[in-house]
Amino acid sequence: xxxxxFTDFYELTMAQGYLEYxxxxxxxxxxxxxxxxxxxxxxxxxxxxxxxxALQGFRFSGDDLEYLDGLxxxxxxxxxxxxxxxxxxDIYAFAEGDVIxxxxxxxxxxxxLVEGQLxxxxxxxxxxxxxxxxxxxxxxxxxxxxxxxxEFGLRRAQGRDGALSAARxxxxxxxxGTSNVQAARNLGIxxxxxxxxxxxxxxxxxxxxxxAYAELYPDKTIFLIDTYDTLGSGVxxxxxxxxxxxxxxxxxxxxxxxxxxxxxxxQVRKALDDAGLRDSFIVVSNELDETxxxxxxxxxxxxxxxxxxxxxxxxxxxxSFTGVYKLAAVERGGRMDPTMKVSExxxxxxxxxxxxxxxxxxxxxxxxxxxxxxxxxxxxxxEQTFYHPSLDTRRFTMTPDGNAVSMLSKVMEGGLxxxxxxxxxxxxxxxxxxxxxxxxxxLRLLNPHLYRVSITxxxxxxxxxxxxxxxxxx
Amino acid sequence: xxxxxFTDFYELTMAQGYLEYxxxxxxxxxxxxxxxxxxxxxxxxxxxxxxxxALQGFRFSGDDLEYLDGLxxxxxxxxxxxxxxxxxxDIYAFAEGDVIxxxxxxxxxxxxLVEGQLxxxxxxxxxxxxxxxxxxxxxxxxxxxxxxxxEFGLRRAQGRDGALSAARxxxxxxxxGTSNVQAARNLGIxxxxxxxxxxxxxxxxxxxxxxAYAELYPDKTIFLIDTYDTLGSGVxxxxxxxxxxxxxxxxxxxxxxxxxxxxxxxQVRKALDDAGLRDSFIVVSNELDETxxxxxxxxxxxxxxxxxxxxxxxxxxxxSFTGVYKLAAVERGGRMDPTMKVSExxxxxxxxxxxxxxxxxxxxxxxxxxxxxxxxxxxxxxEQTFYHPSLDTRRFTMTPDGNAVSMLSKVMEGGLxxxxxxxxxxxxxxxxxxxxxxxxxxLRLLNPHLYRVSITxxxxxxxxxxxxxxxxxx
Numbered sequence: 006x007x008x009x010x011f012t013d014f015y016e017l018t019m020a021q022g023y024l025e026y027x028x029x030x031x032x033x034x035x036x037x038x039x040x041x042x043x044x045x046x047x048x049x050x051x052x053x054x055x056x057x058x059a060l061q062g063f064r065f066s067g068d069d070l071e072y073l074d075g076l077x078x079x080x081x082x083x084x085x086x087x088x089x090x091x092x093x094x095d096i097y098a099f100a101e102g103d104v105i106x107x108x109x110x111x112x113x114x115x116x117x118l119v120e121g122q123l124x125x126x127x128x129x130x131x132x133x134x135x136x137x138x139x140x141x142x143x144x145x146x147x148x149x150x151x152x153x154x155x156e157f158g159l160r161r162a163q164g165r166d167g168a169l170s171a172a173r174x175x176x177x178x179x180x181x182g183t184s185n186v187q188a189a190r191n192l193g194i195x196x197x198x199x200x201x202x203x204x205x206x207x208x209x210x211x212x213x214x215x216x217a218y219a220e221l222y223p224d225k226t227i228f229l230i231d232t233y234d235t236l237g238s239g240v241x242x243x244x245x246x247x248x249x250x251x252x253x254x255x256x257x258x259x260x261x262x263x264x265x266x267x268x269x270x271x272q273v274r275k276a277l278d279d280a281g282l283r284d285s286f287i288v289v290s291n292e293l294d295e296t297x298x299x300x301x302x303x304x305x306x307x308x309x310x311x312x313x314x315x316x317x318x319x320x321x322x323x324x325s326f327t328g329v330y331k332l333a334a335v336e337r338g339g340r341m342d343p344t345m346k347v348s349e350x351x352x353x354x355x356x357x358x359x360x361x362x363x364x365x366x367x368x369x370x371x372x373x374x375x376x377x378x379x380x381x382x383x384x385x386x387x388e389q390t391f392y393h394p395s396l397d398t399r400r401f402t403m404t405p406d407g408n409a410v411s412m413l414s415k416v417m418e419g420g421l422x423x424x425x426x427x428x429x430x431x432x433x434x435x436x437x438x439x440x441x442x443x444x445x446x447x448l449r450l451l452n453p454h455l456y457r458v459s460i461t462x463x464x465x466x467x468x469x470x471x472x473x474x475x476x477x478x479x
Numbered sequence: 480x481x482x483x484x485f486t487d488f489y490e491l492t493m494a495q496g497y498l499e500y501x502x503x504x505x506x507x508x509x510x511x512x513x514x515x516x517x518x519x520x521x522x523x524x525x526x527x528x529x530x531x532x533a534l535q536g537f538r539f540s541g542d543d544l545e546y547l548d549g550l551x552x553x554x555x556x557x558x559x560x561x562x563x564x565x566x567x568x569d570i571y572a573f574a575e576g577d578v579i580x581x582x583x584x585x586x587x588x589x590x591x592l593v594e595g596q597l598x599x600x601x602x603x604x605x606x607x608x609x610x611x612x613x614x615x616x617x618x619x620x621x622x623x624x625x626x627x628x629x630e631f632g633l634r635r636a637q638g639r640d641g642a643l644s645a646a647r648x649x650x651x652x653x654x655x656g657t658s659n660v661q662a663a664r665n666l667g668i669x670x671x672x673x674x675x676x677x678x679x680x681x682x683x684x685x686x687x688x689x690x691a692y693a694e695l696y697p698d699k700t701i702f703l704i705d706t707y708d709t710l711g712s713g714v715x716x717x718x719x720x721x722x723x724x725x726x727x728x729x730x731x732x733x734x735x736x737x738x739x740x741x742x743x744x745x746q747v748r749k750a751l752d753d754a755g756l757r758d759s760f761i762v763v764s765n766e767l768d769e770t771x772x773x774x775x776x777x778x779x780x781x782x783x784x785x786x787x788x789x790x791x792x793x794x795x796x797x798x799s800f801t802g803v804y805k806l807a808a809v810e811r812g813g814r815m816d817p818t819m820k821v822s823e824x825x826x827x828x829x830x831x832x833x834x835x836x837x838x839x840x841x842x843x844x845x846x847x848x849x850x851x852x853x854x855x856x857x858x859x860x861x862e863q864t865f866y867h868p869s870l871d872t873r874r875f876t877m878t879p880d881g882n883a884v885s886m887l888s889k890v891m892e893g894g895l896x897x898x899x900x901x902x903x904x905x906x907x908x909x910x911x912x913x914x915x916x917x918x919x920x921x922l923r924l925l926n927p928h929l930y931r932v933s934i935t936x937x938x939x940x941x942x943x944x945x946x947x948x949x950x951x952x953x
Contacts, residue, residue: 010661011642013633015672017660022695028681072664078696118681126659129634130642159487160603161799163645166638168485168604185600186491187484190546198489201599203806206818207502207592221496222552233821233949264823315799324793325635332677344680347707349738475707 009065009090010072012126017073020119021083030336032118033359035110036128039327039352042140042320043295046453047443049143049436050111051174052135053101057422059127060092086119094120096417099362101427102177102435103412104443105136106374106458108394109362110333113413118335125330134167135174137326141295141317142178143440144450148299153310155197156180157290158318159188171318177433180317192429199227199260199288199312211238215246219257223250227258227288230273235264240273244280251282258310260288266297267306274307288312294321295450331355345471351395356460357471362412365405370442373401373457374412381463383409391459401457483539483564484546486600491547494593495557504810507833508595510586510602512579513801513826516614516794517769520927521917523617523910524585525648526609527575528900531891533601534566560593568594570891573836575901576651576909577886578917579610580848580932582868583836584807587887592809599804608641609648611800615769615791616652617914618924622773627784629671630654631764632792633662645792651907654791666903673701673734673762673786685712689720693731697724701732701762704747709738714747718754725756732784734762741780748781762786768795769924805829819945825869830934831945836886839879844916847875847931848886855937857883865933875931 023029041048065073065087073079073087094116105111112128114121146154156175162168172188182195189196200218208214211233219226228246230239243259250257259277261269266289277285289301290312298311315321333355334341343358359379364371375391377383385405393399416423446454460468497503515522539547539561547553547561568590579585586602588595620628630649636642646654646662656669663670674692682688685707693700702720704713717733724731733751735743740763751759763775764786772785789795807829808815817832833853838845849865851857859879867873890897920928934942 008661010664011633011639012660013631013658013672014660014663014670015658015674018672018696018699019674019678022678022691023681025695026691032681034677069664073660076670078699118677122675122677126633130636130639133635134637134641157487159485159600160802160804161607162604163608163637163793163798164640164643165485165604166640167608170638184487184489186486186488186547187482189488190484190543196488196550198487198492200489200493201596202820203508203592203596204493204496206806206820207497207506207809217496217500221499222492225492225552231822235823263827319637319793319798321798322796324637324795324798325789328634330634332680335681346676346680348705349709353737 008059008063008127009087009123010069012123016122016125018078020122021079023119023122024083024086029117029119031341032116032121032332032336033334033341034114034121034125034330035333035360036112036132036328036330037108037110038105039107039329041107042137042323042326043144044451045140045144046447046449046456047140047440048105048136048326049139049178050099050103050105050132050136051101051139051177052132053098053416054426055135055170055173056128056131057096057417058426059131060124060417061420061422063092063124063127065090090123091420092116092120092124093420094417095415095419097413098416099412100414100435102432102439104439106456108356108458109374109376110360110413111328113359129328129330133326133328135170136328137320138171138174138318139178139436141320142175142180143436144295145298145311145313145317146179147448148295148302148450149311150302152302152308154180154317155288155310155312156183156185156317157312158314159185161315162318168318173429175317176429177436179433179437194429199258200229202229202232205229205232212242212245215242219246219250223253223255226250226255227260229260229262231261231263235261235269236272240276244277244282247277247282247285248280251284256284256286258286258288260290260312262290266291266308267301267304270306270308286310290314292316299450333357334359343467343471345468345475347472347475354395354472356394356464357467358464360464363405363409364412365403366408366410370444371456373459376458376460376464378461378464378467381461385409390462392462392465394458394460401459482533482537482601483561483597484543486597490596490599492552494596495553497593497596498557498560503591503593505815506590506592506595506806506810507808507815508588508599508804509584509807509834510606510802510804511582511584513581513803515581516611516797516800517618518925519614519618520921520923520930521614521914522579522610522800523613523652524573524577524579524606524610525575525613525651526606527572527890529609529644529647530602530605531570531896532900533605534598534891535894535896537566537598537601539564564597565894566590566594566598567894568891569889569893571887572890573886574888574909576906576913578913580930582830582932583848583850584834584887585802587807587833603802603804607800607802609644610802611794612645612648612792613652613910615794616649616654617910618769619772619785619787619791620653621922622769622776622924623785624776626776626782628654628791629762629784629786630657630659630791631786632788633659635789636792642792647903649791650903651910653907653911668903673732674703676703676706679703679706686716686719689716693720693724697727697729700724700729701734703734703736705735705737709735709743710746710750714750718750718756721756721759722754725758730758730760732760732762734764734786736764740765740782741775741778744780744782760784764788766790773924807831808833817941817945819942819949821946821949828869828946830868830938831941832938834938837879837883838886839877840882840884844918845930847933850932850934850938852935852938852941855935859883864936866936866939868932868934875933
């Protein structure tokens with residue numbers, strides 16, 4: 006698929022300008038984000054594989070060029086440039102599934118200025134959405150404390166790709182399957198589901214509906230018991246049909262989709278247990294999110310599986326990730342010159358230059374991430390001071406040991422990815438093990454312990470110098 | 480494009496069951512929504528054209544069938560059924576761009592039970608998202624009171640289709656163009672944009688950056704003035720470059736993307752006016768939504784164009800529309816038998832049967848929508864009582880006149896659409912004129928006057944009867 010037009014219009018007008026003015030020099034762009042979503046303390050990096058795949062196919066077709074020509078804005082010379090365009094840069098990135106924090110370059114794009122600019126929209130669109138959803142899935146999975154998460158969101162997702170990409174990211178973050186058959190097939194993950202109210206209503210009675218389903222799908226029956234009267238007919242008919250399944254050695258579930266879940270799940274559990282159906286399981290759904298799940302789990306609600314839709318596939322009350330993409334350096338006079346956006350709001354000033362990220366550890370796990378300039382080594386065994394990216398009073402002194410881990414690695418060179426797409430289960434496993442290394446106080450849903458992201462003395466000095474130079478120059 | 484797998488897994492298991500048990504009878508499903516988003520008083524119906532297009536291509540490919548076969552859940556007989564599957568039903572719908580209210584059937588699907596079930600996910604995914612965004616765009620456009628809305632959301636949208644479909648819906652709701660070049664081309668709507676901070680930073684100075692842009696794009700220059708110092712260098716350099724444009728008879732704009740927009744826009748307007756550049760315009764961006772825009776407009780901020788991204792393309796704090804799809808009737812014993820989901824929460828009980836929707840008017844515009852059973856006429860000139868769908872004390876008596884408008888019309892017959900896709904500008908115009916007919920108190924952003932949606936005496940009697948029968952039967 007050609008996809009060059011999936012870009013913001015100003016990227017094209019700027020690109021033509023850079024070429025026109027001979028400014029299409031080597032440049033480095035950073036993708037970073039500004040703030041953790043939902044008041045949390047961490048996010049997961051996701052979307053890298055689909056992004057690299059899309060970058061390799063980022064082209065302008067004949068139709069695309071004809072359309073652009075018709076706008077009257079672009080020269081033949083520029084259209085000719087686009088005709089031969091492909092992304093030929095290098096990309097360094099966090100691994101998919103890594104735990105990420107604000108300010109850090111998650112992706113470093115080394116290319117010509119024009120190439121880096123034209124792919125901005127694609128990069129942000131892909132990484133922002135999948136990181137949002139992987140993070141949401143991790144929050145929801147952790148809240149369920151071992152309960153399983155089914156992703157149910159196709160019907161409430163933001164468009165077709167909103168559903169498909171969300172299924173992928175939700176799986177990375179911890180969901181164990183999806184209701185979305187297309188996503189299940191594309192990604193090789195489990196397709197799953199229960200039954201709808203329409204099934205129950207299509208039969209003369211709920212009992213017949215349940216019996217028919219159990220007969221047809223004895224190995225995967227989950228009775229939806231709230232169509233008419235959950236604690237009356239619903240659980241009664243489920244027990245009748247379920248007993249016959251149990252006699253055949255089959256395990257079944259019941260699903261609650263309305264009403265007070267805490268009360269109903271306890272009552273239903275009791276009724277099933279009293280009927281000798283201790284092996285049956287309870288699935289719940291109905292506008293769940295991590296806050297509701299955490300509370301129900303804290304109240305020991307006997308829930309085995311959580312079906313989550315809207316909030317998992319859209320992010321609910323926070324529907325976008327705050328990733329941005331900024332110029333960090335550009336070649337001037339034969340060397341890469343760091344650039345910095347100086348904002349009146351210090352938190353919105355960017356960190357200049359080509360940077361690496363190191364994760365420092367003590368015996369209990371990660372304790373801080375440090376951004377260094379790529380041409381400085383993180384000196385091991387030397388006591389040094391690290392600085393908050395904008396708040397000057399927040400600094401700390403420590404001696405990095407050999408356990409510092411470099412977080413960025415080269416994933417694309419000359420426009421070609423260096424490794425085939427990772428297996429999705431491996432990414433999911435990476436996310437789970439990366440999170441498990443952090444002290445749980447960093448992973449709390451609300452008011453978490455704030456993980457430190459800092460800059461070195463050298464990077465701080467560069468920032469101060471560029472900030473001063475900017476003020477003088479303007 | 481084959482798209483049959485874009486469905487929830489349980490639709491397939493239920494479909495196989497209906498066929499297995501000889502239950503694949505004629506059925507009617509309704510799409511309706513439960514609640515207006517963002518505390519508002521109205522929504523716009525959108526997504527119909529793309530939905531009808533997708534329905535015509537809804538097929539199971541050989542690869543799809545092979546995948547399904549491999550799951551071990553489906554019989555050869557069912558896979559053979561899917562192999563020949565296409566949607567062959569009839570659809571009645573509101574027109575795209577119509578103003579819609581909770582409970583009303585927005586879409587009525589008349590098909591076999593299996594067909595109606597298999598398309599549920601596609602129907603909801605398409606209509607939910609586009610209606611959400613069209614409604615958001617209408618709220619934002621109305622808040623701007625004549626100011627223009629640019630849709631800027633590609634980088635924050637939920638996936639590629641999240642961006643493309645959002646651009647369409649935003650245009651329907653009132654945006655006048657998009658930054659998304661692919662969307663602009665696909666939809667035939669204006670592509671637009673300004674410049675990024677990276678443009679300014681790529682030049683030795685802001686002044687050179689502005690001059691270069693104005694030289695290249697004299698007819699479409701919008702200077703981004705907040706890279707270094709908005710009220711210092713930014714506005715000064717814009718005035719220098721802008722004066723030369725003005726001398727050539729060119730109109731230019733400036734864009735503010737950070738800081739206190741109310742204060743800065745007033746100061747920038749004054750500086751431009753003092754420089755004799757009264758014809759220049761001001762564009763603002765930076766996490767805008769209808770609430771912020773309404774306040775800035777109320778404060779008479781001199782803003783001409785609003786660039787809106789995240790909240791416009793994702794819905795912001797409400798990221799999904801509450802549309803659901805429920806069985807309303809099924810053939811039993813030779814006649815269409817109304818069905819009803821009876822919920823413990825009366826507001827979640829469905830309205831049974833095949834229904835029409837009539838919009839009643841007085842001299843000032845629409846005053847109430849009434850749902851009738853399709854086999855009863857809305858009696859003109861006869862005083863009658865109409866009832867709230869669930870709150871029994873909310874009823875009113877009136878005499879419908881000849882101005883009642885039927886809202887549903889047949890748009891698909893036997894799986895084929897009855898008209899070609901509407902021109903997008905016509906849909907946009909319909910939305911604007913439909914909204915203009917309503918008293919403004921219904922359109923207030925918060926705490927609006929609640930528009931009445933009611934049911935007839937006959938429909939209410941049916942509801943009460945089915946509710947009683949359900950209780951007895953279970």
